[in-house]
Amino acid sequence: MFILNEYNKDIGNRIKELRELSDITISDFAEEMNIDEELYEKYETGEVDIPASFVYELANKFQVDLGLLLTGEETRMSIFDVTRADKGITISRRKEYAYENLCDKFKNKKAEMFIVTVDPEEDSVPSLNTHAGQEFNYILEGSMKLYIHNNEIILNEGDSVIFDASHRHAMSALNGQKAKFLAMIM
Known part of the structure; x- marks a missing residue:
């Protein structure tokens, strides 16, 4: 970290x-x-x-x-890039989420892949954000609520969702336990 x-x-x-x-x-x-x-x-x-x-x-x-x-390093892998378990670039960008970048060395990626951990929070709705492109989330553990464009969607382990990330969105962990998901931003 x-x-x-x-x-x-x-x-x-x-x-x-x-x-x-x-x-x-x-x-x-x-x-x-x-x-x-x-x-x-x-x-x-x-x-x-x-x-x-x-x-x-x-x-x-x-x-x-x-x-x-x-x-600060140029990406250099063009055939493959292996990221070992728990060895991705760890980023604490926002208080609600911890990101682990899974593909930081591969050149000319079509998407960015992260493992995102959401800790349970007292706040009812986390801060919403937007970004360009689409986002795909696959729930690896726990349950979470996805807030997107006036919708609230409950996602459990094994569920997935893809959405237009230009709409305001956020995730929150449910049941007082952390949620972990694979996020692909395209």
């Missing part, structure tokens, strides 16, 4: 470098990404957690692999 503050700072520096190399001002880029300029600046400086979905959008925008933004 990475130390969150240093990790935020490293990702923020990489994002800032890509933005500057693209010769885009903070103001213009924040507007283009449909985000508050002040919040975007905090992402670049590492002052606040950057949602994984936003890092994914940035990787697509800059046409780089997500692994480069997360680790």
